[in-house]
Amino acid sequence: MEEDKRLMDEEFEEFASRILRLPRKGAFENMLALHLILSVSMDPLRKVKMICEAAFMIDDGKLEIDEQQIEVIYRVALSFLNSSVTGEGAVSVAWSFPLTEENYDRYVASWHKSNLPIITLNRIIDYVGGRESFLYQTYGYELHPVVFNSLKNEFLSWAMPIVMKVYSKLTRLVDPEIYWGTLQSLRGGGERSEGFLG
DSSP states (O other): OOOHHHHHHHHHHHHHHHHHOOTTTTHHHHHHHHHHHHHHSOOHHHHHHHHHHHTSSOOOOOSSSSSHHHHHHHHHHHHHHTTTEESSOEOOOOOOOOOOHHHHHHHHTOOOOOOOOOBBOOOOOOOOOOOHHHHHHHSOOOHHHHHHHHHHHHHHHHHHHHHHHHHHHTTTSSSSHHHHHHHHHHHOOOOOOOSSTT
């Protein structure tokens, strides 16, 4: 455990050192490029979170996106990412908003279309169909991992196409030389080569 922490500290120091050597021109673009580059290899939920955070960096109206929709996607992604897992493997969704019917309509209704029952490790709870009830059931009960993953996949299937369009718009805001400089810095230097990601 101590060895893992030491290795993580060393990796972070090396990463920070490389980032500090980036060209001073375009510090904002460097940070935006960093968000975009790092998001490529992340698992889908973290990718969604990182791209939303990159979009939040841009001044209002500059991207021509539905900013409220991006905020919804971000808050739901945070909810899934911060959900707690018990020792037995059950999961409770850590919704990042008050559990009300209005918030179900705002944050969940657009992507939650299935009528799967709520299954815990110990029992099946008939889905009563109420919007507020759904939030309490997924928050308060220890969900079976299959149910949690089904909800997460349903959300990602809806959110990912939206977020990738935002990603495409974000890439147009970064000077290609800064993008490649950031990429080379993350890769440990070297010359830019042709082909996919150097």
